[in-house]
Amino acid sequence: MKIAIVHDWLTTNAGAEKVLREFLDIYPNADIFSLVDFLDDKDREDVLNGRKVTTSFIQNLPFAKNKFRNYLGLFPLAIEQFDLSEYDLILSSSHAVAKGVLTHSEQVHISYVHTPIRYAWDLYFRYLEDNNLQKGFKATILKYILHKIRIWDYTTANRVDYYISNSNYIAKRIAKIYNKSATTIYPPVDIDKFKLCINKEDFYLTASRLVPYKKIDLIVEAFAKSNKKLVVIGDGTQMEYIKSKATSNIEILGYQEDSVLLDYMQRAKAFIFAGVEDFGITPVEAMACGTPVIALNQGGLRESIESGINGIFFEEQSVESIKEAINRFESISFKPSIIRDSIVKFGRDRFKKEIEEFIRIVF
Template identity: 50%
Template sequence: MRVAVVHEWLASHAGSEKVVEQILQIYPDADLFSLVDFLSPDQRYFIGNRSVQTSFIQRLPWAKRIFRQYLPLMPLAVEQFDLSAYDVVISSNHAVAKGVLTAPHQLHISYVHTPIRYAWDLQHQYLRQAGLERGIKGGITRLILHYLRLWDTASAHRVDKFVANSQFIAKRIWRAYRRPAQVIYPPVDMSRFDWQQPREEFYLTVSRFVPYKRVDLTVQAFNQLGLPLVVIGDGSDWRRIKAMAGPTIRLLGQQPDAVVTDHMQRCKGFIFPAEEDFGITPVEAQAAGAPVIAFGRGGVAETVIHGKTGVLFSEQTVDSLVQAIKSFEMGMYELNRDTLRQQAEQFSIHCFQNQLRNCIEQTYTAFLQGDPLE
């Protein structure tokens, strides 16, 4: 098979890029397409230091700094990729990658991290957090999101088979496109973690500082409890979070993987208050032997077993998180490190590669034979 992999943007090595990394491990001869490529030389290892075919957005003014603001142009940009030389196209989609144009003899499989969330069920939350609920800018933004929804729905018909990163996202795919999706969980590098390290008396959270991640909720809860908390991450909410952090909270900013790994292996518990599509850090925490205290909605409800590998709280509020931490502190749950590690093993790189390879090869065989793909 001649394989093309299409991703939205290459600017970091985060969750969706780790999926791309493993797809390229499965198909090392695949060509890679991305709307923009701003990886630094020391970040290019995960794509095998290969060249990337980019779109016209790469050359637009200030694209490196503000490429996300060119979102209205991205549907047009992704449609300009010429993929006619390939038998199989694999799109890694959380915005527009699934909208590539393919021919009837080409198989298009889309691995969906999420349907474009700020155009669908999170539109009102996005507008509220961006201060765009009213006014001319708000009206223009609503019009753009309306256009994106129309395009997003239409482009779903270009995909032959959907793969979702969780049951939660499979339901979102059905809600948005009325298409079923096979679930293959993202890969976690289990080899990074030693789950048998002695635990210390601090809690840990690792997150980008953006509103929907709810780092503020964690900080407020630990201010109230007076317990030690280490926060790793950075983002647009940094100043606000720093201003509210009390004396028991240490903000370390962005840190390399080695520092994150070390803290996960030593922390008493890992805090995760966001509603995420999958949430790779709670799985990494379990791989490191750290119990997870998390908001029990989204992908984390599929990766953390309440009472066995963590504590799930039911409301995204300070009070609900405080009660969950108190119950954990009181020893109401016996959370065994071997059980934590066994749970995390289900999401290993080996499992991901086997499942995705089998999915693609079986789907391609059925496609060539003219059998139904869903």
């Protein structure tokens, strides 16, 4: 049996790449296809374990290494140029265009969907607002490109034979956008790597890419109005903006190696997250360390957080709502061992078992 695994792009080792790594553990002889592959050596070894990737023509376009997203309008064309006609099973890991590869009637295409294209659907208006692209020539061009991508994304829904969603939240989005049903298999969390730590210190932690939809700026603003200590780990386009809002009780560390992030996760009083997540692997990793999570009551995190057991929710993406949740959190007692026990069901072995069982049934 010949198997092809299709991934949107390989530029960083994030949640989607953790899923890809498990796919490759299950099918070590599968061939890998991706729009671009710019992983550094460390991430390449962790995700791909030395395997070769077939990339699209976007890989060789000018400035693609740092600006490949500027070729967004070419993504549908590029993904359709992969000739997968000799493969029996196509397994795509998709948060953008990977699900749109061309297949024929003798093949089975299973797509693990992290989310339908965020900036073309649910986050369309927020994406334009956050990037100041509501008016002007550049905005008009981008709106047209996203309009065409929405049409392409919807019309390619039938290219997938079976959908897997990474949360029930995403399953609802798949049903809404594609009118397709999906089976939820939660993504893998490396429970063994994120060890339980009983002794917590007097600081809060948030860790994320510093981009508008993650709302790290709101967390920083909330702590700027208190004397509580906050540590921020991550880098991104909003780094300077977020630094400008920080006060002396807020430490912004930028990008850190996994070992440093793990250390802070284990010692933190709580992990704070203000974005709407498809599933939210990083908060679950924090809970694996026995660290409670304070999170927005929306998205996939409602499927991993049990209020009062392993964390609490706030209701709005606002500074006041975050401040209220922090004050409420400090009146609740959490047990790190119970927090960890509540999320062991999201481990890597469980993910592999459920994926293998799903494929065995449908293929």
